[in-house]
Structure formats: structure tokens, C-alpha cells
Amino acid sequence: MTFQNQVGARLRHLRESKGMSRREVQTATSGTVKESILAMYESGRRRIPTPRLKDLADFYGASLSFLMGETLSVASPTNGTVDIEALLKSDPKYSDEERELLMHVLDIIKAKRRAEGRG
Secondary structure, X not given: OOHHHHHHHHHHHHHHHOOOOHHHHHHHOOXXXXXXXXXXXXXXXXXXXXXXXXXXXHHXXXXXXXXXXXXXXXXXXXOOOOOHHHHHHHOOOXXXXXXXXXHHHHHHHHXXXXXXXXX
């Protein structure tokens, strides 16, 4: 997988972890990120200019380091939180089947916490 494809996969999985379609991203960014261009970024068919990558990192609340594969932490320096679902979904070393299993385990943990009144 090329660097461009890895960045694109991380972008796609971040968007999906937020439950957003490409069209919703276009709407939320007032059209500055076009649906068709985002699709090309996510598929690795188009190189993402650094300023645009920064804009998307800020939009998703992720760090540039994460999008570029330099760190496993999704956390943006501005929000300081880690979105474990986005992290798992965007890690290219997991297959789709493995990601699905990991998300299922997270759902079980969330249900357990809700049952215990912890969230």
C-alpha cells in the first residue's frame, strides 16, 4: 500500500467513525471539501496537498501525525482526546474482518459500561 493510499484509508475510516458520508463532509465544510475530491483522496487516486490535509485533520479532530502514519494516536493537540474507534478503523494492518471483530468487542464493552451505569 502506498503512502497516499494509507493516508486516504485513514481519512476514510476517520470519516466513517464519525458516521459521516462524503456529502455530509462537503456540507459541513460549506463546500470547501468537495465530495468527489474527497473520494479521490480517500482512494489514493489524488495527492492531498499539505494545507488540505491539515484542514481535514482539524475537521476530524485528528493529528496530522496520525493521518500520515507517524503515530498511533488519533488525538489532535487541540482536543487531546483519543477516538479508539477511529484508531482501530484506520489502522491499515487490520483486515476488514478484523476491524469488524474489534468494533464488536468495543460494542460489548460499551454495553457492559452502560449496564453498570458508567456511560
